[in-house]
Amino acid sequence: MERVLEESLTPPLRDLERAGLEAPRFEDFDWNGDPEYASLMMWGPDGGGTGLSVRRAARLEERVASAADQVQEWAIETHLWGAAPTNWPPCPNHPDTHPLQAVVHDHRAVWLCPADQSVMAAVGEV
Numbered sequence: 001m002e003r004v005l006e007e008s009l010t011p012p013l014r015d016l017e018r019a020g021l022e023a024p025r026f027e028d029f030d031w032n033g034d035p036e037y038a039s040l041m042m043w044g045p046d047g048g049g050t051g052l053s054v055r056r057a058a059r060l061e062e063r064v065a066s067a068a069d070q071v072q073e074w075a076i077e078t079h080l081w082g083a084a085p086t087n088w089p090p091c092p093n094h095p096d097t098h099p100l101q102a103v104v105h106d107h108r109a110v111w112l113c114p115a116d117q118s119v120m121a122a123v124g125e126v
């Protein structure tokens, strides 16, 4: 895996692991084809694949938030849809309502409550 992808994915994968969710199997495959982006495929246990990409020129916190958002989407579709409530990572203030949202806040990639805009944790520290 390219370093630009690896450093973007390390924090969200830590959150995934702590939640007890199996990480995707990564395949080095540049499906995007745009040299401004680094991309790969994420494969789930059911054989479904989803692409992930990050913009090479973006700052680390932007790439981490973007990767977290894409890993979250993958996790919800792969692990949680139709099984558990589709809220990973769950919002501590509204655990039955919505998952947290990965955004850049104060130059950090964080998980935010989309309802009241509270910053709950840094990505990688849920």
Ligand SMILES: [Zn+2]
Binding pocket: 091, 092, 093, 094, 098, 113, 114, 115, 116
């Ligand atoms: Zn909330």
